[in-house]
Amino acid sequence: MAATEVVQSRRIVTEIPGPKSRAIQKRRSSAVAQGVGSVLPVYVERAGGGIVEDIDGNSLIDFGSGIAVTNVGNADPRVVERAAEQLARFTHTCFMVNPYEAYVDVCEALNRVTPGDHEKRSILLNSGAEAVENAVKIARSATGRQAVVVFDHAYHGRTNLTMGLTAKNMPYKHGFGPFAGEIHRMPMAYAYRWPTGPDNCGPEAAAAAIDQIVKQVGTENVAAMVIEPIQGEGGFIEPAPGFLPALVEFCRANGIVFVADEVQTGFARTGDMFACDHEGIVPDLITTAKGIAGGLPLAAVTGRAELMDAVHGGGLGGTYGGNPAACAAALAALEAIESDDLTGRAREIGELMLDRLNAFADKFDVVGDVRGRGAMVAIELVKDGKEPNPEAVAQVLKHCHARGLILLSAGTYGNVIRMLPPLVIGDELLREGLDILEEALAGL
Incomplete structure (x- = not known):
């Protein structure tokens, strides 16, 4: 059956x-x-x-x-059919050795559906954590800066860098340190638990975060701000209205790369193609995984062409990144999302x-x-x-x-x-x- x-x-x-x-x-x-x-x-x-x-x-x-x-x-029958067809043709060549069209097709699709109408580039990877880690690499390479700003209650993955970005100790970080340096955690606009009430949360949380960045980190040192537009493992915390737009404005004014981690929120999950769409947020880089390929392992970083192209040749990639069967599945999954x-x-x-x-x-x-x-x-x-x-x-x-x-x-x-x-x-x-x-x- x-x-x-x-x-x-x-x-x-x-x-x-x-x-x-x-x-x-x-x-x-x-x-x-x-x-x-x-x-x-x-x-x-x-x-x-x-x-x-x-x-x-x-x-x-x-x-x-x-x-x-x-x-x-x-x-999904479309996902199964497209992946099976690809598996019958070839299972792997490594895009960095012998490329194939499906990888390019997926990147073109991501460049089309992600927020913003600017020129974009994408890279394909294996997991959400790998996507977030590569987004930080890209931001650091493009800006020449090192510091990364993250937020209370965040979850970004289980690699060494992304454990450092993640807020919760148990079970994700306990006993696994030391973690990567130059990571700075800021207050999150958690409306239900904001001390002065939900109506004040968005502006106050943004102001508090910006004040700490300016005074404790220095804007000139920050390569990237990484945030989930709705926090996942942190408890489905939807940032109070105004919080994300204020952060984007601050990043634009100070040359900081704004990275939206949409690993859990992406691909129609929140009622928009991406959670950023709800407030009209256009990130500089967006990380995706999970729902991207209908159950096959695939992830991506998509972003502004000038940022993505700032990395030296050979600096991005991985043996399995953009596996051909996963690429075929992703194209079918996106087709299902849009057609249905x-x-x-x-x-x-x-x-x-x-x-x-x-x-x-x-x-x-x-x-x-x-x-x-x-x-x-x-x-x-x-x-x-x-x-x-x-x-x-x-x-x-x-x-x-x-x-x-x-x-x-x-x-x-x-x-x-x-x-x-x-x-x-x-x-x-x-x-x-x-x-x-x-x-x-x-x-x-």
Whole structure:
């Protein structure tokens, strides 16, 4: 049965995880490094639409999309067909040795769809962390400066440099230092937790960040400012209005490269092709990955031609960057997003989910905040006012997983439940998943 034939209904026939998954989990413990975790160790047989089927025959509702990867759905037929055709022709040559047209096609597509109508260039890589790291390399090369500005609650990856850029210690940074130098962290416009209230958050946070940069770093030393237009692992923090435009203006005035990390927010996830589009932000460089290729590993940096071309020949690249099968998949995924209007579908998903989640906030004191855009939404769980409540998150996830709903946590304090359904999920599955979430909240 092809992925497109996966029945779009939840079906639980064993406990979760089931006996076959538990048997493989036992094998895993003696074969796979313990440092690799799994949110829900059900071993997957196939997936499609809004459903993930495990090897025990259970069908789970997918509110995770492999962490915002399968935006076009798992095993989209167009992605599968294009990738399979490419695999039959050749699997690898290394673009730096013998190039191929699909790499150029993907770069042309990225130059077209990313924010701004200026002349652009792109490079293709393997992962979001690699894209962010290369964006910093490009900014440093182009500006001749070294310092990098990042923000509270940020997540940018697991390489040495991107761990340094990432804010959260556990589990991402703990025990892995020392990290790269010349990284400077600034306040984030976290409206729910801003001391003087959400209405003041955007202007005040921008002013605080700019003041610290000027006084503590020196604008003449800053190569790049790297920020997620909506923070992902940090808890789906949507910057308060005005924050991002003020930062862009500051960067433009001071020769600082503004880098938008859209690894999680890109490719229709937020109801726009990119989250920057919401406030009309045009970054100098934009990093993408996750949803770029329908589930195959691919990432990119796209940016102003004069910046991208400032690096010396041979200074950018990698053996697998822009793998031909992944390039074919990316072209098919972009075609699916545009032809099926998945940006519009993301907005529909957001309206449905936010209506229900706001109702939960009215009904349950534990829901302190509801936030997000499109099919990237979250609730923050609290106790005694705004004190983070990670214990409640753990209870909710345990209930939902047992009932066949894949959910993820997030947040610096571990107290956020994030929802990232595939953009092809049906409304009935969305409602059923939210019903399960409501049951869990009611049981706290």
